[in-house]
Amino acid sequence: MIDLRSDTVTQPTPEMRTAIANAVVGDEQEREDPTVLELESRAAAFLGQEAAVFVPTATMANQIAVRILTRPGDELLAEENSHVLINEQGGPAVLSGLVMRGLPGLHGRFGAEQVRSSVRDWRSGHMPITRLVAIENTHNSSGGRVWRLEEIDDIVETCRELELRVHLDGARIVNAATALGMSAAEIGRRFDTVTLCLSKGLGCPLGALVAGSAELMVAARRAKHLFGGAMRQAGIVAAAGVYALDHNVDRIADDHARARRLGEAWAAAGLAVDPEQVETNFVFLDVGPLGITTAEASARLAEAGVRLSDTVHPTILRAVTHLGISDEDVDRAAELAPRALGAARVHA
Ligand SMILES: Cc1ncc(COP(=O)(O)O)c(C=O)c1O
Numbered sequence: 001m002i003d004l005r006s007d008t009v010t011q012p013t014p015e016m017r018t019a020i021a022n023a024v025v026g027d028e029q030e031r032e033d034p035t036v037l038e039l040e041s042r043a044a045a046f047l048g049q050e051a052a053v054f055v056p057t058a059t060m061a062n063q064i065a066v067r068i069l070t071r072p073g074d075e076l077l078a079e080e081n082s083h084v085l086i087n088e089q090g091g092p093a094v095l096s097g098l099v100m101r102g103l104p105g106l107h108g109r110f111g112a113e114q115v116r117s118s119v120r121d122w123r124s125g126h127m128p129i130t131r132l133v134a135i136e137n138t139h140n141s142s143g144g145r146v147w148r149l150e151e152i153d154d155i156v157e158t159c160r161e162l163e164l165r166v167h168l169d170g171a172r173i174v175n176a177a178t179a180l181g182m183s184a185a186e187i188g189r190r191f192d193t194v195t196l197c198l199s200k201g202l203g204c205p206l207g208a209l210v211a212g213s214a215e216l217m218v219a220a221r222r223a224k225h226l227f228g229g230a231m232r233q234a235g236i237v238a239a240a241g242v243y244a245l246d247h248n249v250d251r252i253a254d255d256h257a258r259a260r261r262l263g264e265a266w267a268a269a270g271l272a273v274d275p276e277q278v279e280t281n282f283v284f285l286d287v288g289p290l291g292i293t294t295a296e297a298s299a300r301l302a303e304a305g306v307r308l309s310d311t312v313h314p315t316i317l318r319a320v321t322h323l324g325i326s327d328e329d330v331d332r333a334a335e336l337a338p339r340a341l342g343a344a345r346v347h348a
Pocket residue numbers: 057058059060062083084136138139140169171172197199
């Protein structure tokens with residue numbers, strides 16, 4: 001089976017397992033775990049921030065950031081299909097008491113003018129205080145699309161002018177940085193807080209970081225404990241993160257090249273894929289023109305040995321490359337999927 005459902009399906013490599021087995025550990029809650037401390041300081045530098053806090057998941061990292069940047073009753077602005085709005089069970093409302101407002105986006109991005117015109121006039125005494133803007137780079141539900149630095153700067157400058165806080169859901173910031181040809185720090189340093197996920201392209205079994213100023217990270221550590229995320233000998237998993245920062249960052253470019261090649265092959269075979277939209281490790285495949293549902297397409301593909309997954313878009317499936325996908329896997333998927341879906345007929 002060629003599993004292209006997500007970059008979260010990776011298995012730790014033998015080398016990563018060795019790093020895990022050899023980890024020196026201590027009580028993380030007491031800040032006595034040297035491996036967690038090492039990962040936190042490495043990740044802070046990697047993200048261009050003063051400090052970072054290790055947590056089990058990117059969802060928790062986002063929710064901690066949202067919590068420490070707002071007060072109950074405040075308003076959060078984010079793109080309407082962003083992970084923090086639609087895939088975290090309403091966490092900002094439940095865990096931080098926020099009003100959540102989705103901004104329409106194009107490929108997951110929105111403009112500074114949209115932020116400006118959405119900010120509410122709190123002086124009226126009736127309205128929630130618009131406090132926080134969150135952006136997602138790369139943007140998952142739009143197909144791993146990338147915010148450019150100028151777009152980020154526009155949003156961040158506007159947020160500063162309007163006295164809004166700004167969070168980056170950089171679960172896939174390494175993919176964004178690779179696509180833009182710059183360091184993750186160059187992107188991350190612009191924000192109040194940044195989330196980094198270790199269990200996506202970086203290939204760890206679990207783990208994430210939230211980063212920001214030293215002062216904000218004191219608050220983040222408290223929120224982590226409140227949310228049940230303070231751990232004990234967590235160096236066992238942090239070791240995978242240290243290993244990934246050393247070994248799995250540069251290889252992300254291979255995932256992007258493979259996704260691009262897969263997209264081009266499927267498009268050439270007559271499937272509805274736009275290779276120009278493959279900016280990182282996601283390929284969007286529209287099965288609408290084939291006259292079948294995504295459920296039927298997924299079933300046919302699985303039978304042929306290729307697994308894709310659904311998206312928020314009713315006719316679109318996605319393929320995501322990751323460290324478990326080789327060039328040979330791409331070649332096979334390039335052949336198997338069009339055949340399973342009857343693309344040649346569509347072509348004719
Ligand atoms: C953009 C983005 N943010 C956050 C998350 C949350 O990650 P996790 O499910 O590991 O908590 C995901 C997971 O897919 C994601 O795509």
